[in-house]
Amino acid sequence: EAQVTQNPRYLITVTGKKLTVTCSQNMNHEYMSWYRQDPGLGLRQIYYSMNVEVTDKGDVPEGYKVSRKEKRNFPLILESPSPNQTSLYFCASKEDRWTSPLHFGNGTRLTVT
Amino acid sequence: GNSVTQMEGPVTLSEEAFLTINCTYTATGYPSLFWYVQYPGEGLQLLLKATKADDKGSNKGFEATYRKETTSFHLEKGSVQVSDSAVYFCALSDTGANSKLTFGKGITLSVRP
Numbered sequence: 001e002a003q004v005t006q007n008p009r010y011l012i013t014v015t016g017k018k019l020t021v022t023c024s025q026n027m028n029h030e031y032m033s034w035y036r037q038d039p040g041l042g043l044r045q046i047y048y049s050m051n052v053e054v055t056d057k058g059d060v061p062e063g064y065k066v067s068r069k070e071k072r073n074f075p076l077i078l079e080s081p082s083p084n085q086t087s088l089y090f091c092a093s094k095e096d097r098w099t100s101p102l103h104f105g106n107g108t109r110l111t112v113t
Numbered sequence: 114g115n116s117v118t119q120m121e122g123p124v125t126l127s128e129e130a131f132l133t134i135n136c137t138y139t140a141t142g143y144p145s146l147f148w149y150v151q152y153p154g155e156g157l158q159l160l161l162k163a164t165k166a167d168d169k170g171s172n173k174g175f176e177a178t179y180r181k182e183t184t185s186f187h188l189e190k191g192s193v194q195v196s197d198s199a200v201y202f203c204a205l206s207d208t209g210a211n212s213k214l215t216f217g218k219g220i221t222l223s224v225r226p
Contacts, residue, residue: 004156033213042202042218043157048211058213090156098212099145099164104156 002027006091006105013081014113021076021108023091029103030096032074033058034066036087037107043090049074050096081112115140115215117203122220126193134188134220136177136203144205146170146179146186147214151200160188160201195224 004025013019025032033048035058045058049068063085065077074093078085088109092102120135138146145164149157161170166181177188186203203217 031212040218043214043216045213048213050211056211058211092157094212096212098206098208099162100212101147101159101162102157102214104149104158106154106156 002103004091004093004103004105006089006108008108009106010109012111012113015082016080019078019081019110021078021089021091021110023074023076023105024072025074025091025093025103026072027093027103028071029093030071031100032068032091032093033102034064034074034076035090035092036060037090038087046076046089078110081110083112086110086112115144115205115207117205117215117217119201119203119217119220123223124220125223125225127225128195129192130224132188132190132193132197132222134201134203134222136186136188136217138184138186138203138205140184140205140207140215142208143181144208146177147204147206148175148177148186148188149202149204149216151202151219153199157202193222193224195226198222198224 034046035043047066049055091105094100116139147162148160150160161172163170163179169178202219204214
């Protein structure tokens with residue numbers, strides 16, 4: 001089954017404790033991206049990657065890092081999480097055409113206390 | 114920059130009622146337009162898309178027409194069901210290198226039996 005898999009689904013952590021949210025897709029998509037969803041703000045792009053070893057900032061990259069060492073994986077790293085990063089995070093992937101739709105994972109709900 | 118504006122919600126309808134959710138956009142060039150649906154506890158799923166002016170996207174009884182003259186992509190369904198209760202997002206795809214999706218804020222639809 002074609003899918004984007006994120007882990008974990010839920011995560012509660014404390015300020016400053018480094019964490020990684022994993023994302024993997026099995027559709028051989030070149031393009032991958034991370035979004036965060038907040039009430040009243042909709043979805044905002046954090047980082048994206050056009051292909052292996054190619055990443056770039058989205059609209060709200062501060063406090064986040066990503067890497068793309070393999071085509072299928074695109075982890076999101078929070079080196080020193082803060083409470084304002086409490087949010088619902090989505091990983092997504094698509095074919096490398098602007099007309100292609102994004103395929104989303106089921107989300108990771110992160111709480112930073 | 115690009116932007117998507119959705120009508121304010123939430124929307125509550127009775128089963129079999131007619132649904133219209135308004136969406137207008139601002140973009141340079143000729144973006145692709147999408148409607149996504151998010152069921153509780155899940156990621157976003159593509160509902161329908163249109164990639165050029167006057168295209169009509171349709172799926173599961175939902176329709177939307179790409180209207181370049183009014184920069185709109187309104188979602189309609191002739192007869193809603195309880196199972197249509199979800200959050201609906203309008204989005205456009207950048208034609209640039211990122212080809213990121215810009216989302217509206219989403220609208221919650223509740224359908225009563």
